[in-house]
Structures are given as C-alpha cells and as structure tokens.
Amino acid sequence: MKWFYIISLGTVLFLSLAPFMLLEAPKPDRFAGKIVAYNVYLSKVKSIDPATCGDVTSTVIQTNFYEGLYTYHYLKRPVEVVPQLADGMPEISDDGLTWTIRIKKGLKYARNRCFGRDETGRPGTRTVTAEDFVLAFKRIADYHLTTKLSLAFIEDKIVGIKDYRGRTRRYQPGNFRRYTEQDIVGIKAVDEHTLRIRLNRPFPQFQFVLAMHVYAPIPHEVIGYYVERENGGVEIPIAARTPEITDYRSAVGTGPYILTEWVKAGRIVLERNPDFREDFYPSEGGPGDEEAGLLADAGKRVPFVDVRYLLFVQENNPAWMMFENKKRDTANIPRDVYTQVITPDKRLLQKWETQGVRLIKDAYPAVYWLAFNMEDPVLGGSKSLRQALSLAYDVEQHIEILFNGRGIRALNTIPSGFKGHAEAGPSPYARLDLAAARKKLTQAKAELVAAGVIKPADPIPELTLHLGGVDENSRRMGAFAQRQFGKIGVRLRVELNDWPTLQKLVHNKQCQIYAMGWHADFPDAENFLQLYYSPNIKRGTNNTNYSDPAFDALYEQAETTVDEQKRIPLYAKMTRILNEDCPVLLLTEPIIYVLAYDWVYNIKLHPVGYGYGKYRRIDANMRRLKGGR
C-alpha cells in the first residue's frame, strides 16, 4: 500500500510537469537593443494571402508586408490617393478605359528562401516586375481560390476577368499551369515596369480599388517553392495542393516588415525588412497636424520601430489590464471600463492624463441603420410609415445608452466625411419630432388602407425587428427600439439571431426591419449609394430591396461620370431621393476612441487606409522609465 502512495505522488508530480515536456521554451531577450512596439489583436488572423483577405484584423497584419500600387496619404484629409509601388499616378486614356501604370524601378522583395541564396549565403531577393502584378490579378480571378472582396471590386470592371475565371475552372485546383497558360485579356505587362489595365466602362473609383493592398504583387517563386512543394523540397501531388498561401514563411512582400513568427491564436512577430526601399515620413499634413506634433518627423526615413510584437488577446479583461500595466502602447476602451476612463463630457479622466495617456478620437466612415424591407407589404407600402418611425426614434439617446456616446447621428446615407454629404443636406426625417411622427402615422394608416393592406378599423400591424447578435448589447438595442416605436403606438417584436442566420433571412427577404450598416471600402459616396441601386438586389448588396427608376438612372449616369465635380451633384440628388423615401432608419456614424501612452508618436487614425505602422515612433527609454517594458 505504501507503494500506491509513492506511485500516485510520483505520477501527479510527473503529470504536473507536462508543460515543460509538451511546449517549447520561449527564447528570452530576442529583441535586446531593438525598439519593439507591443500591441494586441482581438480577433483571429484569417488569412495571410492578399487575395483571400477580407477582414480588418487580417488587413492590419498583411499591410505590414504586402503593399499595393497606391495608398492613401497618411496625414492629408480629405483622404488622397498617392503612389506606393507605382511611379506616379496612372495615365488614363481619354475614354477612361485604359489605365497605364508605371512601377517604381529597383523595388525589391523581402529576402526569402524561395528566391534561392545569394553569394553570401543569405536568402535571395529579386526586383518587382509588372508580371508579378499580373499574377496577383490572375490569382484573384482564379475560380479555385475563394476570395473575400478582392474579386468583387474588379469582377465586372476589368476586361476578361470573368472569362479568365471561366477558363481556370477547367484546371484542377492544384494545377497552377493556369497562371501561365491562360491570360486575362485586360491586364498586361507591357514591359518590365509598365502595367496596362483595360476596363469595361469608365470607373472613376478604380484609383481607390488600386489603393488596396489585396492587389499586391505576388512573385511566381512563392507558388513554385511553397505552394507546389513542401517548403521548397518534395513536390506535393497536384491533387493535394491548395492554391492559397497559408504558411507564414511564404508571405513574401515588399513592405517595411517581415512576418517572422505566427503562432495561430497566439502571437505575431513582425521584424523590420532590412531591404525595404527608401521611404520617408510625409512632410505635408492636414490642418492641425503641425500643432499635434505629427510633422516632427517629416522627411525622416521609415520605419521607426524595429519589431512589432502582437499578442492575441480574445477577452477584453486581460487586454485592458495589459494596457493598465503598461504592457502595450495603445488600446481601445472596452465598454465595461468606459466610465473609469472617460468623463461624462467625453474627456479623459484626470487619473489617466497624469499617467501620460492621450485620447485620440476620430470619425469612422461607416453608417449604421435599421433597414426596412421594401418588399414587405406594410413597410414597402407606406412611405409615411417609414418616415413616422424615423421621426419617432431618439437617435441621440440611442448613442448615449448603447454606445456610451461614441457616435454621431447619421444625417443622410453618406458618411459625413465624404463628398456629397454636405451637398445633399440632412434628411428631413433624421430628427426627433413626435408630433410630426404622429401626423405621419395617421397618413400611413390612410395609405395602407388605400393599398388594401389593412382594413380601416385596424391599427398598424405589429412589426418585427431582426437583430444580428444574441448578446446583451443586442437585447438592449431591441428593448430600446421597442420603446421608441411604442411612443407613437407601433408595436414591435424583436428577434435575436446570430449573424449568419440574419444574413440568410435578409437574403431570403424574410425580415421586415433589421439592423445593418456599411463600412466604407473606399472614400467615394458611390460605395454607399450602390446599396440602393435596384440591379444590386440580385447581387445581394441592395438588401433593402429598394427600387426607384429615377434613382437608378442617376446612379447609372454617375457611374460613368469621370469628373468628380460633375459626379458630386448627382450623388447629392440621389441622396435627396433616399432622404425622402427613407428605405432605412438612419442611426449612427461611429466615433473611434483610442488611448495611447505618451511614448508613442505619430498616431493619426486613417478612415479607409491601412499599413501606417511604419510611421509610428516609440521612445523606448521613456517607456522603460515610466515602468513599461
């Protein structure tokens, strides 16, 4: 029996040492003497392949090593497209259909084993050519690669994309000869440093599309070394190959950083790319940038930070405590600690200011709303009903209660920072006016009776609101909306769904009212107005099923108007139609709050662009003195 006790104790001791047997020891002090920026990422990185990138976190990570032809100026507002890998702005033919883009000479990829080894035995590199961009477009158009948004922007815009996509279907997914045997008619490498793209029809927003990193050049060596082979060694049989880039070592780009470590659901380490081209901090800025110290580093070579060390933190609690303990340089404010950080008049509490924390606020180009299904007999049948509901909804209180005041009332369907917003003017129904709402409701009843939807004696039927979340926030939002509609005697039923279910219901047109929104893909009002263009009902982006011939005609006219000065008045006209028709109940435009310690410099939030980590500077000495790492 004595042995039983000894063996049990021994087993317990042995088992409790499991971490030391199963896990690799962390390497200490890898970054001694280097400037390291510490931060966290809150949701998983879904992709490290530019073609399949579709979520914010992946974009934030990818833009450290992939770069597009163009980008947005870091400081200037309203935003401005500037060349990145391209040498100058594109030359556009008179008919607006042919775009010729010159690529900077001498651009080098980050060193990688797929380029072989150079004389000194280090991994090799090579110059970026126009062919690499062509390959990038081919991969995006590839039938066998599930892209998230990169294809949607160019699918019906560039000549031959659909055709190429049809032809790649015939190849096995693992047969990459389709990249050399087949060509996209509309995309051509004229010479080593010139790319020519032909469009189906004039597409003035194409410059914004090219400013996305998803069209970053891909060297064919990556396919040959990593995708067709097992890490450069044994060839993978065609049937077992997958066309997506998934190994972090195969993320080869031209950007300021190299992805040197990626532990899934763990951490990401980005280290300075020593061969990064000469790139400098901008010397011009928007108004107020000079005073905010954002131009102090003007003209200096970037990047400033050597290593970007990102930990995956899923929960708000530890993420916030890491900031509190100076383990990370910047942070968002989780809901539950909001009142411990921000005063009622939206400023930073004294306690944090004395610790050197700064609060940075910026409007985010998104609009949230409650969408009305225009094919619903009740809501689609009565414009006055939609107007009445808009007038009855207290959006100011909605922002205060549900978002801690972090937002502004959306006045029309275009975000306030975009051209066209001011020209269109605020919607007459984007205000709280219960008397007017009641009046509109009486009209609504008459309209519905006339249309035969309800009988004269009936009240307005009970409406249903579908929300795309099952958490506490959604419950509160549902209850709030019930109170708002209840003020004018309209009954509302709230149904909570998870996000995919809501999408399915909306797609099948089974919802009456549903909470939706749109985040800008590029800084042009077209991105928001296309949501009401009736052919997009079938495409799925117009989910209110709004259809108005006058609006469609204006949209089609604006689509091909290259001159922005002529386009803006069209946008304004379209917005005014929407203002009157109220296919959505406009709620908010969010405002982002970011906290940063004073050892971090050059923080300016960008509304649509990514990849500005290279401009950030950190005073590591100050951080150490103040108790950080």
Add this chain to the structure above:
Amino acid sequence: MLRFILRRLGQAVLTIFGVMLISFLLFRGIAGDIAAIHAGDKSSEQYKAEWRHRHGYDLPLLLNVHRRLVVEDKTSGPSRLEVLDVRDRNRFSRTGDVLELILSDDSDHVRLGRYVRFLSAESPVEELTGGKPLAGLREKKSDPQPGQALLKFTLSDGKVLEIDVTGSKTVGQLIRRINESPQNIDPATHQKLVESRISDWTFGDLFDAQFWPYLLHSVTFQARSLKNNQKLTDIIAERAPYSLSLTIPAMAVGWLVGMVISCFVAYYRDSVIDRLGVLLSVLGMCIPFLAFMIIGQWVMFRLAPDHAYGLTTSRANIYAPVAIMVFAGLGRTVRFYRTVILDETGRDYVRTALAKGVSVQSVLFKHVLKNCMLPILTNLILSIPFLIMGSLLVESYFGISGLGDLFLTSIQDGDEPIMNGLVFLTALIYTIGLLVTDLSYAVFDPRIRLQ
C-alpha cells in the same frame, strides 16, 4: 469476454453514427448562409452559388434520389458554357433567379436548377426554381407588364444564344422550348447547339449527397477547414500540446488535492470540520467559474504582470491558470470524493475491521481508499476527452493557444468539416473511454463480472 467486447464495439459504432447524423442535421438546421460566411458578405449571388457547388453544398442532404435539368453544349471549344437568366431583357428579376443556376464542373454540360426529388417531364417548373414563378409576374399594379423569361447561353465557341421560355409550365415544356427553339439550330450544319434533358439516375448516385463525404472525411481524419484548408489533424497537432499542458496538470493536481482534503473531511465525519468542508465545497460550486478567473487574473496582474498573460515569458506562466482551474474545481471534487469515501466506510468489512481492533487510519488509508479508487478513476477517465479539447474560457483569458475555442469558433464560422471532425473525435474518445472503464470494472472488480 470476447463476445462482450464485440457487442460493445458494435454498439459504439452505431452510437457514433447516430451522433454524427444528429449533429449534421442539427447544424444544417441552424447554420445560416454558409456560403456568405466563406465567400464574403460583399460577393455576388453567382459567386456564392459557385462556392456552394465547389464545396458540395448544392447536393441533396442525406440521400440522392434527385434529378436535375441538364443542358449539353454540342459545339466544342475551349471556353465553358455559361448560362445567364435574364428577365425583362435588361433588368434583373426582382424576386430572385428564374432558375437557381449552378454550373457543373464537367465542362461541357450545364446543370440547371436545384436537385429535385424524382424530377420528371410532368413536374411543374416551380420545383426547379424553389417555388418562384418562371416568368416575371406582375407584382404591383404599377409594373408595366409581365416580363419574359429568357435563358441566355454563352456557348463554348463564343456564340450567344437567347431562348425565350416564358410560359413553360412543366419541365417537359421547358426542355422542349430549349431544344426546339429556332435559335437553337446551327445555320451551317443544321445541328442543335445545345440539348436539354433530365439527368439520368443510377443506384450508384444514391450516396452522392452532402452527408456521406463528410462522414467519410471525419472518420478518416481527412477533414480540412473551409476557412484556410488546414487539416484538422494538423490543427490538433499544433494546438493540442497547449491544451494538454493546461488540463493534465490541472487534473493531476486537482485529483491529489481533492483526495487529501476529502480524506481529511471524511476522517472527521459529522464534526465541525466536515460541516465546514461541505459548506465551503458547496459555496465553491456556486461561484461561477468566470469569477474565479477574473479575480485570479486581477491578482496576477497586481503581483507579477509579466507572467499574467500568455506563455511568451516563461512556460511556468501556465501554473496560474492551472491553480485557478484546480481551485475552481475543488468544491465539486471534494463533494464527490467525500461521498464515495463515506459510501465505502459504511460497508460491513469496515465495521468488522474496526470491531477487530484495526486502527481507523489503517482502515481508511489501507482498505477504504483502495476500494474508492474505482469510481474515482472512472470519473477521471470520462474527463479525458475534455483534456484534449481544452478549456475555452481559461485559454482565452490567459492567452494559451490551445484547442478550447476550436469547437465554438468552428460552429460560429460555419466551418463544418472541422466541426464534424471534432464531433467524431469527441464521440470516439468518449466511447473508447466508456469501453475501457467497463472492461476495467470487469477485470478488477469481481462483483461486476458479466455472465
């Protein structure tokens, strides 16, 4: 004995099959639009339909007794036959597709419409379109006039063919309209350009449905993520060590500490110590796990902020969450172990031993404890599946990149192969665990020997 094992194995196979079937059907019931998740919210319907086809989501659910409408391209060329349905000539329909078009991969014939059970020439066209009318019917009085239903084919030699099928009521009529359309004749050769028919069905097609490939992939561990194509086995190999590093020490230490305390409490049965022990156990069971974790982490950030999150500074960081897991589980363990021990102390042999003058310690630690081990070990074996799967909350709060959230995220993200693979794996381990327990009972406990 052999017969017993075989019978149990047979039961196990049936159980696992049942679990797989139920979880498959349940998930289909709640899943939402999987194509929208994987192909992106902003992509077009056509693109989503292609995605569904590529991943077999257009197939019938369980058994394929379905037929479809097939259109064959009689011209041959390098490009594929492309079908577009157009209504009202330049305007897309307002009620959705005329036919839900899903293009097949075998290059030269195109299948139109969804799979329909026992499709025949007499079936109404609505069966192909999911109940939607074929031609653009008037929806409002203000609509100008009912539209035309046009099928537009792009043939592989680049010709475009437009066939008016307005007014077709049955599938047979639709087929005739396509085959006998005046446009459908090559002026040079007088041959048909495309030919339409109902697909053949043979008995071999029966299992050409969504469920079986998934079952096969799960059982052979070939499941690959829809998100990034990673193999389930690779994901587990990569992340299970983290989960095991957390759960194995927690289980071992939890067992030891639980045993010591419950022996102590049982020894002083019915005294103040016993009452206090039970009270504290119940109290510990009442406090939610999350509370232990938040408080534990708060304390860690106060005491050793460098070691409070993640394993990047040291592997020993893992002992903070291990301690929390042990502590949070203690209430339950002590209550259970105490009951088991007291159960045993009430038996006749204990009374006899005590009556014969054997000391209490000796009885407790030599005999009782040994006999208690059986139910306790059963309990431990049953928790083995959960060791590998990790602990969702602890892992996400303490930055341990284990498998804890894999199940949850695979359901949330609609990553069905991974989810099914995990269901299979859990069911398998659990069933094996039960089998081993039963066998060990039969071997070690002479009272439970089977006839």
